[in-house]
Amino acid sequence: MQDSIYYHKPGHFREFIRVITDKSISVSEALATFREVKCLPNKFKQMTVHELSKSPVLIQELYETLRKRMQPESKYKLPYNKAEREKQLIDNIAENYAIDKEKAQAKVITGHHNDGTREFNYALEVVIAPRTDLDEKHAGEVEFIGSINSTPSIDGGEGYFQGYPYRWLDKKGNTRDATSVNDILHECGFNTSSYHTAKKRFPCVVAINLRTPVPDWLGSAGKTKIDLKPYADEIAKTVVNLANKIPSYHGKKHTVFNFSFSRETPAILYLEDFLKERYNKIQANPSLKITDKITQSGVWYRIRPIMVEDDFKPRKTWGDTRKGLTSKINEMCQQLFGLNREELGIIAGTRATMLYEGKSYPVEIDNVEELATKGIAIIIIEKEGIADLLAPFAERYRVALVHTRGRFTEYGKDLIEAAKKAGSVVGILVDYDTYGEEIAKGSRTNTPKIGITRDTIKWLQQNGYPDLIEAEIEEEYSPAIYIPRTSI
Numbered sequence: 001m002q003d004s005i006y007y008h009k010p011g012h013f014r015e016f017i018r019v020i021t022d023k024s025i026s027v028s029e030a031l032a033t034f035r036e037v038k039c040l041p042n043k044f045k046q047m048t049v050h051e052l053s054k055s056p057v058l059i060q061e062l063y064e065t066l067r068k069r070m071q072p073e074s075k076y077k078l079p080y081n082k083a084e085r086e087k088q089l090i091d092n093i094a095e096n097y098a099i100d101k102e103k104a105q106a107k108v109i110t111g112h113h114n115d116g117t118r119e120f121n122y123a124l125e126v127v128i129a130p131r132t133d134l135d136e137k138h139a140g141e142v143e144f145i146g147s148i149n150s151t152p153s154i155d156g157g158e159g160y161f162q163g164y165p166y167r168w169l170d171k172k173g174n175t176r177d178a179t180s181v182n183d184i185l186h187e188c189g190f191n192t193s194s195y196h197t198a199k200k201r202f203p204c205v206v207a208i209n210l211r212t213p214v215p216d217w218l219g220s221a222g223k224t225k226i227d228l229k230p231y232a233d234e235i236a237k238t239v240v241n242l243a244n245k246i247p248s249y250h251g252k253k254h255t256v257f258n259f260s261f262s263r264e265t266p267a268i269l270y271l272e273d274f275l276k277e278r279y280n281k282i283q284a285n286p287s288l289k290i291t292d293k294i295t296q297s298g299v300w301y302r303i304r305p306i307m308v309e310d311d312f313k314p315r316k317t318w319g320d321t322r323k324g325l326t327s328k329i330n331e332m333c334q335q336l337f338g339l340n341r342e343e344l345g346i347i348a349g350t351r352a353t354m355l356y357e358g359k360s361y362p363v364e365i366d367n368v369e370e371l372a373t374k375g376i377a378i379i380i381i382e383k384e385g386i387a388d389l390l391a392p393f394a395e396r397y398r399v400a401l402v403h404t405r406g407r408f409t410e411y412g413k414d415l416i417e418a419a420k421k422a423g424s425v426v427g428i429l430v431d432y433d434t435y436g437e438e439i440a441k442g443s444r445t446n447t448p449k450i451g452i453t454r455d456t457i458k459w460l461q462q463n464g465y466p467d468l469i470e471a472e473i474e475e476e477y478s479p480a481i482y483i484p485r486t487s488i
Helices: 010-018 035-039 049-053 056-069 082-094 181-187 232-243 262-284 296-309 318-327 329-337 384-396 410-421 434-440 454-462 470-476
Strands: 105-114 119-130 142-148 162-169 175-180 204-211 353-356 359-362 377-381 399-403 425-429
Touching: 010 049, 010 056, 035 056, 049 056, 082 105, 082 119, 082 204, 105 232, 119 232, 142 181, 162 181, 162 232, 175 181, 181 204, 181 232, 204 232, 262 296, 262 318, 262 329, 296 318, 296 353, 296 359, 318 329, 353 384, 377 384, 377 410, 384 399, 410 425
Parallel strands: 142 204, 377 399, 377 425
Antiparallel strands: 105 119, 119 204, 162 175, 353 359, 353 399
């Protein structure tokens, strides 16, 4: 490969001259591989390397003169046609792997780097090809092949392309970052650790070849890592672009169940993925059935954030989707594993449940003290649906929400007292009706109530809602119709 004065910083060029073994040769011979040698001044043509190496001033003069006499190359000169090479990249992969050529993606990109001292061109070849010999059990898997100047490393080349911060923009325009190509692929759906199969892409072979005249090898353990700074942005952008074109399992019926769920078929795939991951974890660590016990609603609260992240749109409402999924938990456990949900540590819903930082916890006698320390504040909420609406905002400010489903349990009252003892702020959010008043008064010590009162109605009447009739509220809130109910 031809060398150039533009590939060297001044210090690098001095070192290049200094380490030439045979210093009796002429400077012309020493620079025979440099494209700028044709512009070598007469002053240096007959000079020996020995003479040059004794004078740092002369070396600097030679460095600057060569750069002045010839401009750097404007772009990388590809030895092939781009389209033909992209087809060849796919064909090369097909020689060793069973791939879907129609869905395979390949791209050849040329780039230019100029940091003010060094200036050079490079080419990037990337191919991502779905495998036809692997099924959904291998969803998200990647076989990575990395090469520098068409030479792979002994470890498959993964090390070539890690250790430098990659940055790119996602589909929503948000900046994302990673420290390796495998991390980039992970963000694009090549993720074997997540239980969310619908989000995973088909198993693939990914090959990257960087053609560069300046592979700055780093470290002392041989040619295993290079300085990625000149190429990182282009690598990230190209890998993300191609990875996003690879099909995923979203919307694909990858398991057949005996029951019908045609109304929102894709939604049930999220439940399937969660239960499979849950099963594998329980198999590896049976104690999770106790230490990570969750309710059926808890399953929903772990699935829903993934659905939101995927921009999943329920056909009717989130409430309908929730009911549909939670009602199928036990049946799916039996069909997938021949087990009841309890054998996966999934229990029937408790009366009170805490939502905190995206997770749900049943309020029970054996965890009250632990739950009392969660969050900077705890809000007790009568209606489960209201807790769902407030959860994203509460999570942002580290506030724990506890929904009672219309009635306090003794454990819920224990939680309030334990939280106050721990120094937490506690409030109760209820409807302006008899049952809401019952809950508000149900705590053992006085606890602030949040919600509608007569004063709120008066304020609304005076500030833009004159048609609001307090009598309607009085009819809803009437101690005369109060019928005590036994706590469950």
